[in-house]
Amino acid sequence: MSRSQDPQRPLFPFGNPIRMILPKTSNLSPRLLAILNSFEETMSERLKTLRPKDSENILSLSWMISALKSLSAIHNDVKSLITSLELAVSDWNEKWIDVYLDNSVKLLDVCIAFSSEISRLSQGHLFLKCSLHNLDCATPQQFTKARSSLDGWKQHVSSKNPRLQKCFGILDDLINTLDLPKIKNSSKGKVLMHAMYGVRVVTVFICGVIAAAFSCSAEKLSDLKAPETCLWAEAFTNLQVFGHGQIRNVLSTGKVTAINECYLVDASVMKLCRLTQHGDDTEAMRSSITDLREGVDRLSQRLDLLAKEVDVFFQILLTGRNALLGNIRIGSDFSNSMQKNNYAEGPTVR
Template sequence: MGRPQDPQRPLFFGNPFRMIYKGANLSPKLLDLLKTFEVTLAERLKKLKPVDREDILRLSWMRFAMESLCAIHTDIKTLITALELPVCGWDAKWIDVYLDNSVKLLDICIAFSSEISRLNQSHLFLQCVLHNLEGASKQFMRAQSSLDGWRKHISSKNPRIENCFAIMDCLAETIDLPKIKNSAKGKVLMRAMYGVKVITLFICSIFAAAFSGSMKKLVDLHVPETFSWAEAFTDLQASMNNEIRKIYSNRRITVLKDLEAVDTSVNKLYPIVQDGLDPVEAEALQYSTSDLRTQTENFSQGLDLLAKEVDSFFQIVLTGRDALLCNLRVGGNVTKSVQPTDNIQGQAVRKID
């Protein structure tokens, strides 16, 4: 696992929307749409803050975070529909940024799915351990070999997760969206998209930190106070990042709480298996084996549920991208700058096959 890094300097972004109200002449309808979106966003952020800090980096929280991210991206789709802003009215810069970022998000989803699958594969090692210890004839050497295999598998690195850091760097560089001059609807859309990008980057950075065993890319984003959801975001970010950094300073094999519970069970069982069983340890073996089964099943179920939410997010990003590309083709507005990005979509999808 990577060693704890010094806290990252906050990423300060200028407020690209300081002119959104000045001279924008937003209609009551547009103001109401924007307000509804931002109020909903703030409420979603408040619900993301764990009541118990022990829930931070649990699979249940990560599942809820991904579920919330799906809801936020669905909210922006709803807003786009309500704005009645046809694709032909989109600036080419907006389209390029959207398509480029969507590919990056698809790649991040693929990396997360890959790591969840890798972690789930560790279940096979522990199933072998349980098989060799729960039968009438105990196979201690085989059980020990499987425990060693589990430890080696869990401590290995996933290159796709390491690559996420570079992808998130690119997302951070484009978080300051293009300036909007003559479109009131465009201003509303870009302001809403800014919020979606900030929260997406924040949540993805937490996932990458949890999966990689490194907090080097745990982001600290500064959101201008002009956004009504800024306070909720700042509170959530401070709470999560501070606790995650504390966890890193005291961690063992992992920072994932559910995986740590499995590791604790393995550590209790290992010396019994290693030394061989005597009458005094029979009860301890039974208890440790039962505990390992419980923790293993909980971990596997948690990973399965998280995998479903990551896949749901992938599908939301992909369908949104497909819809935009379809509208561009129908309108005959596919530019040269868009076409290469369209090809990347096919590459990203094929990676999952």
């Protein structure tokens, strides 16, 4: 994955995949062209809804929830496109199947990494609940216990998740394999590969943003270029420019936690740490406790919602893989390699 300090490298080392998949000279039937255009226009509209307003923060759990909902919808749109194309699995090129299975298993691992990080943040939430319980008692002894819990939160939220770090290498691999083989003698195949390419670009972008937010590192971002031939290109570029720009600006300040909901909680924690040193039950103390309680409730609710969306996306990927594997002819030369890629787990922390 390209890093901000690295020289700019060409995104397509083997040529523009879109030019190979669907050159301008391709003669698609009006029906196939309508199917493709409908898919791309829908994806464009989904991307536009993810463009935050200038005052909103893309580094938030609420944006991640919306982004994963849109991503799940886009992956479901591909299933509908395949149905519309009436392209049976038996007509798929083995290379397409190989690419699909390889990418999907990598994305399943990304989902597991995200679930692990959500679980880690949820565990940190226990420190905050314990602290609030002790602060409600308003005694010097309980203030001491509260400070200990608040310190526990600060240490926990600043720690690193090894599972999360591994997913950046996975995203690297997905970017490095964005190029696709030239499709010959299959107009339906060209439409399918054209659509799947767009899905892969958007998937890598959204997963990259979430991973960068969780890791609090802008170096993990990769700027992808959308070919102008795609109807979703403008919406994607606008979203990426705004999103990556905002993330880099926020993370350049050296924040320990970049996610908005966590940052607000952390600000309340820091304020309460100062106030509890004196042990006074002041109005400022009570106001800060209220702020922390509201922030903790918001954080908990959104972590739960995000966990559900990660699971939905995981199940969509898994269902698609299983459906494809179930339709592969038994005894084909390709079946053994595909069986090694089979996945049966949910996005649970292992």
